[in-house]
Amino acid sequence: MKYFLSVIRASQLFSGVTETELTSILACLDAKKISFPKETYLMHIGDTAESIGLVLSGSVLIIQEDIWGNRQILSKAGPGQTFAATFACAPGAVLNISVVAETPVTVMFLNVKRILTMCTAACSYHSRIIRNLLGELARHNLLLGEKVSHMGQRTTRAKLMSYLSNQAQKRGAYEFDIPFSRQQLADYLAVERSGLSVELCKMRDEGLLEFHKSHFVLKV
Numbered sequence: 001m002k003y004f005l006s007v008i009r010a011s012q013l014f015s016g017v018t019e020t021e022l023t024s025i026l027a028c029l030d031a032k033k034i035s036f037p038k039e040t041y042l043m044h045i046g047d048t049a050e051s052i053g054l055v056l057s058g059s060v061l062i063i064q065e066d067i068w069g070n071r072q073i074l075s076k077a078g079p080g081q082t083f084a085a086t087f088a089c090a091p092g093a094v095l096n097i098s099v100v101a102e103t104p105v106t107v108m109f110l111n112v113k114r115i116l117t118m119c120t121a122a123c124s125y126h127s128r129i130i131r132n133l134l135g136e137l138a139r140h141n142l143l144l145g146e147k148v149s150h151m152g153q154r155t156t157r158a159k160l161m162s163y164l165s166n167q168a169q170k171r172g173a174y175e176f177d178i179p180f181s182r183q184q185l186a187d188y189l190a191v192e193r194s195g196l197s198v199e200l201c202k203m204r205d206e207g208l209l210e211f212h213k214s215h216f217v218l219k220v
Contacts, residue, residue, distance in 0.1 A: 001026065001033055001108070004056040008108070011054060011080035012139070013132050021125040028126065030111040036101045043099040049087040051109040052133075055079050058105030061184070063098050073188040075143050076102065076179050085136050088112040150189060156199045159189045164209070164216060174218040181214065 001008075008014050009022060017025065033056065036042055042060060043049060053060075059078040065071050074097060077083045087093045089112055115129060150162045163185075168174050178185065186193040203209050210217040 029114045032109045035106045040101045047095045049084045052085045053083045054108045056106040058103040156191045
């Protein structure tokens with residue numbers, strides 16, 4: 001775990017925790033580090049979650065799949081970001097999502113009961129983790145709200161414009177990289193990849209944007 005201390009300390013969940021405190025609190029929270037190969041399912045639809053996952057290296061995709069295998073990407077988590085926090089904090093809640101390794105990934109799992117139950121020492125940093133967890137839950141809700149906003153658009157172009165505009169506003173720049181490949185972006189926006197590619201080329205020909213793989217430049 002020592003190798004990943006810098007990643008853990010930089011995460012929102014452990015914001016404000018010193019390195020000395022971190023060693024103690026990881027033991028208190030029954031932290032477990034596990035590595036998974038690419039494309040491995042870390043969690044499946046229908047499971048229940050008792051732990052929060054914190055990505056230490058690599059990345060995971062949070063997806064929804066129907067019984068025919070159609071996939072929709074809800075979000076992506078990289079180093080320092082969490083997943084399954086909402087489900088873990090709702091005892092007995094059944095997952096309606098799956099978590100799959102986009103790359104070889106190393107994850108730290110934290111027992112949510114240990115987080116939400118104050119230890120006998122009532123340590124100040126434990127209270128800080130609980131406050132940080134509330135912030136993480138709020139962040140996940142905001143990301144879901146953004147996706148709902150994009151999905152609410154009627155056409156592929158409108159969905160693309162909503163998403164790309166949001167990315168530019170977040171970064172305060174018209175040139176940026178997105179975290180998705182072309183297929184992943186299509187899965188995220190719930191459109192066909194071919195239709196997405198056609199629309200992107202039309203927008204480029206109309207002078208609305210330039211792109212190369214996951215790099216975009218918006219023309220305004």
